Amino acid sequence: MLYVEILGNLPGMARDEVKAMLEPAGGEIAGQDYLFLKVNADERVFPFLDRLGLAHEYGELIVEAESVEELLEKAKEVEWPIKGTFKVDTETMANCRHNVLDLPRKLGAVIHAQGFRVNLSRPDTLVRVYCGERLYAGIRLRFFDPKDFEGRKAHHRPFFRPISLHPRVSRALVNLTGARKELLDPMMGAGGILIEAGLLGLKVYGVDIRPEMVEGTEMNLLHYGIRNYELKLGDATKLEELFDKKFKAVATDPPYGTSATLAGRKRDELYRKVLESIYGVLDKGGRLAIAFPASFDGKKEAEKVGFRLVGRYYQRVHKSLDRYFYVFEK
Structure with missing residues (x-):
């Protein structure tokens, strides 16, 4: 035992x-x-x-x-x-x-x-x-050792963006997908989730609509000794145009707020389209781990697409942000 x-x-x-x-x-x-x-x-x-x-x-x-x-x-x-x-x-x-x-x-x-x-x-x-x-x-x-995770927080990376999941939470999202060989993050930002997946020995695939994020994520991955990766400049709502393969594991933390971070698109509509896009590149039985603000009904919208809810976890970040982490299965 x-x-x-x-x-x-x-x-x-x-x-x-x-x-x-x-x-x-x-x-x-x-x-x-x-x-x-x-x-x-x-x-x-x-x-x-x-x-x-x-x-x-x-x-x-x-x-x-x-x-x-x-x-x-x-x-x-x-x-x-x-x-x-x-x-x-x-x-x-x-x-x-x-x-x-x-x-x-x-x-x-x-x-x-x-x-x-x-x-x-x-x-x-x-x-x-x-x-x-x-x-x-x-x-x-x-x-x-918490020092291992603290040392990979956003401000310690060569490419720094202040809004980022704690490395422990990123690691948990990767694990909740059950990823064994590879993982896709279609809204990778500065690559926090991909860093944790890469350190576990997975091949990591990342997408972001902003060129500086693609360049910055590559810088971060190389900084942590991660060499098995494929990064693409592209739109998370059009993943089937970017990949000619299916994935068994997807984990991502979409942007929550401004028109700049959302590339000028309305937040809730972006989330719906991203869910549809991920569903299209996910293998049957594959899993998605994703975070949404509590004001967005992730369960309802994902089930409309065809996902099945596996887990949901609430977190209050601060007075202006509370969110749910979801795990869905196709």
Whole structure:
């Protein structure tokens, strides 16, 4: 059994991202306790879980209990898969209903009694205890360092545009499409989604109606070492004229506002035409991950085209913008 700790800013989207990454390797979410997911899977899912954007960490779940006393008793009965030295670290979630103040010391003593050495400053193995409705103890296998994502935010790129999704969210959109080999962003802007897809080893295809965006995206992709790409200057409402192929995965974040960013076209009408255009180049069974302002009924308009809603996630960005992220299937 494994565990994944997801982030709390878009929890529904984070859970579905994990689900999408488990499916190719036959894993499944077995339970949830606030931001803690129990995952029924084996090591075959590791390459897929390594792709996650909206996760804090994942690891091997060793013990689950209803009380501190039960956790400590169970901990005595298991063989801890610890390499080198260890440290016990407690995560007290918002729904924690147990007194875990002294639990790191007590659990550390149990594990130490099995012959393992403690190192509180630089342990080789981190034992993680989560307190929610129940208690869970496991071994951290992968930590998603926020510095990695923060370092790819818009203002750190050579071609900079201030309005851009956070790299974690861009990564999640890519993953929610289930993309395995390639991905299209038909309104790529400065290429934030394509950067995350390219770093996952996908071939990326991008389209934008503004020449400076095509040039800038190429600059950004090359900056991050991404070489497997195809960028086109063109209209997202006419994708079938640009490509003589179908795609299994499309992810995009359309512009939300001014006539300049919308190339002088009315916003809602542009969105409708873009949905129709994407539907035309998407394979049957393929998926689209897309963001729309909350004032635009993305579900209704996409279903008119023929899409089926797979997921919808609300986010309030600031007082003048709230939006939904959607995942649709053809």
